[in-house]
Amino acid sequence: MHELQIQSLLKRYEGPAGVVAVNRVSLTIEAGEMLILLGPSGCGKTTLLRCVAGLEEAQEGRIVLEGRPVFDGERGLNIPTHERDIGMVFQNYSLWPHMTVEANVGYPLAARGVPRVKRAQQVRTMLETVQCAHLADRIPAMLSGGQQQRIALARALASEPKVMLLDEPLSNLDALLRVELRAHLRAIHRKLGFTGIYVTHDQVEAFNLGSRVAVMRSGDIVQLGTPREVFERPASDYVARFLGIRNALALRRDGGWVTEAGPLSGDLGVFGKVPDRPGSLQLFIRPESLQLFAEDESPPPGWLLLPPGRVSDVLYAGAVTDHVVDLQGQVLYATQPTAQRVFEPGSRVRAACRGHDALLYADGVLVSP
Numbered sequence: 289m290h291e292l293q294i295q296s297l298l299k300r301y302e303g304p305a306g307v308v309a310v311n312r313v314s315l316t317i318e319a320g321e322m323l324i325l326l327g328p329s330g331c332g333k334t335t336l337l338r339c340v341a342g343l344e345e346a347q348e349g350r351i352v353l354e355g356r357p358v359f360d361g362e363r364g365l366n367i368p369t370h371e372r373d374i375g376m377v378f379q380n381y382s383l384w385p386h387m388t389v390e391a392n393v394g395y396p397l398a399a400r401g402v403p404r405v406k407r408a409q410q411v412r413t414m415l416e417t418v419q420c421a422h423l424a425d426r427i428p429a430m431l432s433g434g435q436q437q438r439i440a441l442a443r444a445l446a447s448e449p450k451v452m453l454l455d456e457p458l459s460n461l462d463a464l465l466r467v468e469l470r471a472h473l474r475a476i477h478r479k480l481g482f483t484g485i486y487v488t489h490d491q492v493e494a495f496n497l498g499s500r501v502a503v504m505r506s507g508d509i510v511q512l513g514t515p516r517e518v519f520e521r522p523a524s525d526y527v528a529r530f531l532g533i534r535n536a537l538a539l540r541r542d543g544g545w546v547t548e549a550g551p552l553s554g555d556l557g558v559f560g561k562v563p564d565r566p567g568s569l570q571l572f573i574r575p576e577s578l579q580l581f582a583e584d585e586s587p588p589p590g591w592l593l594l595p596p597g598r599v600s601d602v603l604y605a606g607a608v609t610d611h612v613v614d615l616q617g618q619v620l621y622a623t624q625p626t627a628q629r630v631f632e633p634g635s636r637v638r639a640a641c642r643g644h645d646a647l648l649y650a651d652g653v654l655v656s657p
């Protein structure tokens with residue numbers, strides 16, 4: 289069953305700086321699925337969630353929750369938030385300031401008539417899950433941002449809603465806690481089986497938690513797929529850039545395939561699918577896919593070779609080392625495992641990647657692999 293359907297939803301903020309924050313978005317989210325919204329600041333992620341929650345009223349489109357329309361622009365239907373069975377954790381945690389942590393988390397349960405003893409038990413379990421049991425008697429003003437965020441998460445989960453909307457629920461936590469809570473969240477999701485929309489800026493979080501990922505740009509969904517599909521085949525140069533694929537080389541056909549810095553050689557299989565029409569061509573390669581070889585070495589067969597260059601900077605980053613390579617004015621980044629090989633600044637090198645790691649875009653659209 290489709291738990292949540294969003295159909296041609298349009299949300300425009302009026303006023304002098306009027307902006308279309310959600311541009312006729314359609315999305316179907318299956319029961320038990322965790323859909324991730326990924327995209328840069330200002331692309332409309334929060335607005336889309338707020339519309340689903342009923343905190344913002346869209347101008348057009350429909351939202352259907354478990355077969356029941358909760359918003360319909362044409363019919364003027366807009367069911368209030370408290371009548372939608374939705375749990376929310378937003379960027380601003382909005383805990384009730386005068387209530388203790390325990391009361392905050394227990395509130396949705398009390399509202400549903402869960403008896404006191406059972407309620408206390410459930411609250412305790414939730415607080416333990418987010419590692420805040422020791423804070424039960426405090427009020428929100430006595431908590432750090434990260435603690436408030438975890439309490440908000442516990443409160444939203446306590447009522448075991450069918451649909452959970454999570455807007456960067458882990459953004460204020462330090463790296464370690466974040467990884468830990470991410471694992472908890474996965475386990476809780478598996479256990480409770482809620483349907484979720486989860487907003488994050490963090491790719492790893494998105495790929496860890498999501499059954500599907502939707503990438504947004506200026507109010508539109510520009511790619512929707514499994515984490516693997518989105519990671520391995522970013523549909524457009526925009527998505528590739530957003531995913532941090534920093535190496536982009538403009539190409540032209542001149543006998544062979546030529547970059548600004550000279551011709552490509554080796555495995556050119558990726559070019560088998562280039563459309564036979566004029567237009568711009570770009571080659572994207574992840575820094576981690578780009579391997580450096582000494583100038584006089586020859587990479588093994590099956591590698592695509594870039595023109596020779598010079599290492600201009602070397603940035604030690606622990607397990608990996610980032611190399612900045614100057615390809616006659618064009619800058620490339622190559623991330624190599626530190627244990628494997630590190631070049632000195634000034635080294636003459638040849639950058640190469642395995643043929644299937646080269647992503648080719650024609651007029652901004654992925655054509656290969």
Ligand SMILES: Nc1ncnc2c1ncn2[C@@H]1O[C@H](COP(=O)(O)OP(=O)(O)OP(=O)(O)O)[C@@H](O)[C@H]1O
Nearest residue numbers: 301307308309327328329330331332333334335336
């Ligand atoms: N209340 C408002 N009035 C007018 N414009 C708004 C309002 N809220 C958001 N916007 C605008 O709508 C667009 C989408 O904003 P939104 O908050 O949905 O972005 P976001 O993707 O959640 O960004 P972030 O990652 O920074 O949280 C932005 O251009 C923003 O400036």
Ligand SMILES: [Mg+2]
Nearest residue numbers: 333334335379
């Ligand atoms: Mg936001």
